[in-house]
Amino acid sequence: MNDNALRTIEAQIREQICAYCESNNVPGFVVGVYHAREQVIVAHGTANVATGAPMLEDTGFLFGSVTKVLTTTLVLQQVERGLLNLDTPVVKYLPEFTLAEPGAAEKILVRHLISHTNGIDADLFFPDGKGRDALKIYVERLAGSCGALFEPGEQLSYSNGGMIVAGRLLEVVTGTPFPDLLERNVFAPVGMTTSSTSAERAILRSTAVGHFPDPETMAAKPTDMFMLPDTWGPAGGTPIGTVSDLLAFGRTHLTGGVSPSGTRVLSAESTSLMQQVSHDMATPNVPPMGLGWVRYPFGDTTVLAMSGASPGGVSILCVVPEHDLVFTAYGNTGSAIMLHDQILQRLLREHLAVQIPTLIDEFEPDVDLAPYVGTYRSNQLRIDVTVVDGQLEERMSYEPADESQRQIFTAFAGGMTSAPPQRYVPIRPGLFAPAGYPLDAFDGYLRLLLVSYHDVRRGRARFRNGGGRLTRRV
Incomplete structure (x- = not known):
């Protein structure tokens, strides 16, 4: 794709965003595309309807669960340094990790935490906690509150709890609080210069807030809660940054773990391991899982992806290694996920010439319910x-x-x-x-x-x- 083609993408995406946001009450949207050494960023609308602040190309937003790929990157870094082993039980490093079901925690390996195969029944477990002890508080409260859904490795279930336990595990083996570790080992070497993990820092620059539809008028109203508690940091509760930052992170995973500035963030072997299938449920609605990444098959092309919900907003990061492409976006209402999907498919079909087959051919009416x-x-x-x-x-x-x-x-x-x-x-x-x-x-x-x-x-x-x-x- 040459520079002219990329500018064509920019114009098409801008038009698409304007039409979607107007017809679906999405106040603001920002998107970035990197391909073959060129990138474009498009911003539209309003970052916060309460203030009227515009959505800009460098407006920050909550990453949400896109953070899970960052957390997984941190885990693989510690595996490379010999502080963790993927096939060792978590309790060897974190003896205080227990679940309400006796013996369940002892079966969970480090690998299970980042492949969403751990079975921890804590997807909506929201213990409040702030500051340096937030993840310690989370693990302590798991013991009396959450059991197991299945035997580790038996099934695949998207796991906020697994990622948060992984965050606490990182703190214990490195002796560094998770926010500091994220800034030191990912933000800095990748070149994510506008990223942080605190509302106090985000308020110093342009930052979007989420919105929900008013039940009576359906107009967008700003969220009453900017971010989830600090206990949810490693799963996506607190990291904030820009489209440029996520493009830089995605490019790092395109190039075998080397950041755009040339800094080695992760080994080529670890980067590849994250992208390989670790578990497959063999059903169309649950794409195969790597480590951190979800592997979406679009015909013969694999899109490594993770989306992230925050209070009233939704982000996405997609990496397409076969075509040297990164796509990332944020919209400040939940319905923006539809626009994410439309832009991704447009990029694949029209600009990469990827053939996307029909996933579901027909309905079968005579199924025993x-x-x-x-x-x-x-x-x-x-x-x-x-x-x-x-x-x-x-x-x-x-x-x-x-x-x-x-x-x-x-x-x-x-x-x-x-x-x-x-x-x-x-x-x-x-x-x-x-x-x-x-x-x-x-x-x-x-x-x-x-x-x-x-x-x-x-x-x-x-x-x-x-x-x-x-x-x-x-």
Whole structure:
């Protein structure tokens, strides 16, 4: 792709962003594309409707779960230095790590923490805590609050808890607080000069805030909570930076661990290991997992990706090694994830000439729905599945463990504690699509909207997987 082609991309993306944001009440959006030694950044709209501050090319935003790839990079650095071994039990380094289910923590290896195969049932566990002891507090409170969803390595379930435990593990073996380690070992060598982990530093420069739709007018309202507690730092609660910073990090993973400035951040072997398949659920709605990276197959092309929700905002980072491309973006409402998907597919189809096959060809109407009916639970989340008019109907609700958890979750979710009932139609046994969506909606990133059921025993599924997250039948 030459420079003229990149400028064409810039113009097309700018037009696409303007149209989407206007029709979907997205106040602001910023996107960056790097390809073949050239990059463009496009910003649009407003960073904060309360102040009217514009979204600029260098406006900062919360990375959200994109942080998980940064945390994984830190873990692999310590493996290279001999302080960690991926196949050693976590408790060897972190003896205080326990779960509510006796013996469960002892089976979890370091590898399981960063491959989302650990089974820690803590996806919505929000203990409050600030400062240098935040991750220590998190691990201490896991013991009496969270059990295990499955045996380590048995299943794949997107794991905030695993990444936070990995963050505490890093603190113990390095003797350095996680925020300091992130700044010293990733931000500095990569050249992420505008990144930080504190609201106090972010306020000194242009920083976007998230927004939620007003229930009555649907106009965007600023979030009441800027970031999650410090206890969620390694999973994505606190890191803040810019599109330029994430492009630099993505480029580091394009070039075998060497940053744009030429600094070695990670070995070529570790960088490659992160990109290799570590677990595959063999279902279209759960792409194969590497270490830190999710491996999205688009035909013969693999997109390494991670998206990140923050209170009222959503980010994404995609790296396409086969085509020397990095794409990253942030929108300050949750619905911006649709625009992320549209831009990614445009880049793949129109500018890289990637053939994206249809993921789902047709629906299968005569699927026995009985094995999937029941109640499924994970930490503070309940999903009731019934059959209505020949379709599955799911009712999802959040059941807080205490008042502190309720306050944090409801602020993170914009005041919602339950979702409207959702109908699903069968694609094949064990795989369902939300009713009303065209089949081609699932060809891209939004394949995560599909729901699958797993491990059917005696006519009853044991697990439900939605958005990469498992719940277990109760």
